[in-house]
Amino acid sequence: MKPVLEILEQRISKALRQTTGLAVCPAIVRPTADGRFGDYQVNGIMPAAKQLKTNPRQLAEKVVAQMNISDICQPVEIAGPGFINLRLKPEFLANALLEIYKDKKLGIEQTANSQTVVVDYSGPNIAKQMHVGHLRSTIIGDCVSRMLECLGHNVIRQNHIGDWGTQFGMLIAYFNHFYLNPSIAAHPGQDHYAVLNDSLRISDLEDFYRKAKELYDKDPEFAEESRRVVVKLHSHDLAIQSHWQHIVDESREHYQPIYKRLNVTLTSKDECGESVYADKLPDVVKTLKDKKLAVESVGAICVFPEGFKSKEGEPLPFIVQKSDGAFLYATTDLAAIRFRLQDLHANRVIYVTDARQALHFKMLFAVVKMAGWADESVKLEHVTFGTMLGADGKPFKTRTGGTVKLAELLDEAVERAKAVVDEKNPDLPEQQRQKIAQAVGIGAVKYADYSNNRDSDYIFSFDKMLAMDGNTAPYMQYAYARIRSIERKAEQEGLNIQKELTGICEILLSDPAEQALARQLIQYSQAILNAAADCRPNYLTGYLYELSQAFSRFYNVCPVLQSEGQIRAARLVLCDVTARTIRHGMTELLGIEVPEQM
Numbered sequence: 152m153k154p155v156l157e158i159l160e161q162r163i164s165k166a167l168r169q170t171t172g173l174a175v176c177p178a179i180v181r182p183t184a185d186g187r188f189g190d191y192q193v194n195g196i197m198p199a200a201k202q203l204k205t206n207p208r209q210l211a212e213k214v215v216a217q218m219n220i221s222d223i224c225q226p227v228e229i230a231g232p233g234f235i236n237l238r239l240k241p242e243f244l245a246n247a248l249l250e251i252y253k254d255k256k257l258g259i260e261q262t263a264n265s266q267t268v269v270v271d272y273s274g275p276n277i278a279k280q281m282h283v284g285h286l287r288s289t290i291i292g293d294c295v296s297r298m299l300e301c302l303g304h305n306v307i308r309q310n311h312i313g314d315w316g317t318q319f320g321m322l323i324a325y326f327n328h329f330y331l332n333p334s335i336a337a338h339p340g341q342d343h344y345a346v347l348n349d350s351l352r353i354s355d356l357e358d359f360y361r362k363a364k365e366l367y368d369k370d371p372e373f374a375e376e377s378r379r380v381v382v383k384l385h386s387h388d389l390a391i392q393s394h395w396q397h398i399v400d401e402s403r404e405h406y407q408p409i410y411k412r413l414n415v416t417l418t419s420k421d422e423c424g425e426s427v428y429a430d431k432l433p434d435v436v437k438t439l440k441d442k443k444l445a446v447e448s449v450g451a452i453c454v455f456p457e458g459f460k461s462k463e464g465e466p467l468p469f470i471v472q473k474s475d476g477a478f479l480y481a482t483t484d485l486a487a488i489r490f491r492l493q494d495l496h497a498n499r500v501i502y503v504t505d506a507r508q509a510l511h512f513k514m515l516f517a518v519v520k521m522a523g524w525a526d527e528s529v530k531l532e533h534v535t536f537g538t539m540l541g542a543d544g545k546p547f548k549t550r551t552g553g554t555v556k557l558a559e560l561l562d563e564a565v566e567r568a569k570a571v572v573d574e575k576n577p578d579l580p581e582q583q584r585q586k587i588a589q590a591v592g593i594g595a596v597k598y599a600d601y602s603n604n605r606d607s608d609y610i611f612s613f614d615k616m617l618a619m620d621g622n623t624a625p626y627m628q629y630a631y632a633r634i635r636s637i638e639r640k641a642e643q644e645g646l647n648i649q650k651e652l653t654g655i656c657e658i659l660l661s662d663p664a665e666q667a668l669a670r671q672l673i674q675y676s677q678a679i680l681n682a683a684a685d686c687r688p689n690y691l692t693g694y695l696y697e698l699s700q701a702f703s704r705f706y707n708v709c710p711v712l713q714s715e716g717q718i719r720a721a722r723l724v725l726c727d728v729t730a731r732t733i734r735h736g737m738t739e740l741l742g743i744e745v746p747e748q749m
């Protein structure tokens with residue numbers, strides 16, 4: 152179903168073009184902030200009048216006479232210096248609602264120009280525990296991917312894991328000494344690299360990494376050994392590579408379950424980490440040199456994209472190879488983006504990382520343009536986000552000042568949610584309460600993140616995110632469960648909703664609260680479109696929250712089960728579409744479960 156906003160924009164723009172003779176003069180139809188002035192407002196009259204140096208009110212009158220929207224809108228009003236206010240007709244709303252009711256996809260419009268979109272998100276670093284910083288990237292990227300897919304785009308998820316680099320020398324050397332030594336003892340004389348035991352588990356990655364680093368810093372012999380190992384790794388020494396693989400696999404065992412708990416769609420198939428590009432790096436540098444873009448500067452190989460200056464006003468280098476020959480994060484990103492553009496044929500590449508990497512990506516995109524790897528139509532985007540803060544307004548830390556481990560954070564969320572559920576619903580069986588607590592706890596953490604403007608820092612507060620009122624997951628989950636309970640009650644009272652609504656071909660929306668709810672429901676497609684265009688999940692949570700408020704207002708004044716005939720049918724349709732929209736938004740787009748009962 153085409154969003155009504157789009158239909159209005161098209162028709163009124165056409166009238167505006169016909170009236171003015173201007174080739175480009177969009178109607179600029181926007182939803183009104185205040186319902187008293189109608190549902191939509193046309194803002195394009197004044198800029199057109201300005202161009203033609205004519206009176207905007209008179210122009211508005213001519214456009215109104217010319218445009219043909221009487222099937223959608225009530226007779227229009229011209230307001231202020233030259234705005235046109237539009238109000239949807241109840242019949243139009245009723246028909247649109249019925250169409251959505253009958254559509255499995257809730258009227259979500261499939262895009263006419265499907266793009267291949269690469270979404271790069273999560274990107275945990277191997278042998279380090281995932282921390283809260285990765286939470287935001289993981290869930291924002293996931294929602295963006297889900298929304299784009301829902302609109303009909305071809306989304307390619309890329310988990311650019313940090314699985315390469317000099318730290319692996321140290322990790323492998325450490326692994327080798329302290330995890331395999333028992334095996335050396337057991338197999339005297341055998342090359343200890345060859346006796347890798349599959350059952351060796353790194354139970355605590357953080358601990359493993361820290362100890363390796365400690366030894367590296369204090370034992371020069373170990374540091375030397377680590378450097379030798381890196382060289383072997385880079386030259387594809389089989390034994391070293393199998394150790395590396397073991398450490399990567401171990402790490403995956405730590406983060407894949409977290410994805411699962413978070414209900415994030417990333418799988419190991421989406422993994423395409425730094426190591427994948429390792430062999431391509433010399434060619435990236437060579438290509439840039441051949442194009443005369445990369446030059447030597449103080450021993451290093453650098454590209455100087457135009458417009459980037461240091462504090463001192465010097466041209467800023469994008470370093471692609473250090474003076475010791477080593478490649479960098481930037482070189483890998485160049486190889487990765489070239490692959491995404493040239494082999495995956497991406498029309499749009501979205502990177503989801505915190506705002507501290509903003510300069511890196513700006514420069515990366517500039518270098519890509521210089522190298523001619525992307526034509527004008529390709530969109531390269533860095534979707535940034537702010538920091539998660541503790542109650543003290545400082546970056547979120549544990550009480551003792553350590554980094555907060557994601558797994559522990561989620562445990563606590565579920566535990567606290569369980570207390571809320573126990574209190575609200577002591578009569579449900581324990582197992583069911585446990586399940587609801589999972590949905591509420593994990594949902595609350597995700598929803599709190601989504602509902603904030605991603606550019607801002609936000610204060611992480613269990614109390615706030617688990618509150619039953621306000622724009623929170625439990626509120627939305629409760630709103631959904633409440634509608635389902637109305638339906639269950641109806642069935643208990645002997646009403647067969649399914650039967651009541653089968654074959655329904657006309658409904659009547661007479662109450663303003665019914666109309667307001669229908670108006671919100673028919674805008675779902677547009678809400679997803681807006682959220683996906685700007686990669687802003689908070690547009691979607693904002694929409695869902697408004698929807699549940701519109702439902703509450705409707706439900707307060709319009710009895711459903713006590714009404715009869717056509718009126719009841721319309722209200723049942725409103726209930727059903729509201730419930731399905733909330734469920735779709737929460738589960739399909741935000742990846743948050745909504746229990747049927749709470």
Ligand code: ARG
Pocket residue numbers: 271273274275276311312313484487502504
């Ligand atoms: N591993 C990186 C980090 O933890 C994130 C990777 C982001 N993606 C990329 N293509 N650079 O900061």
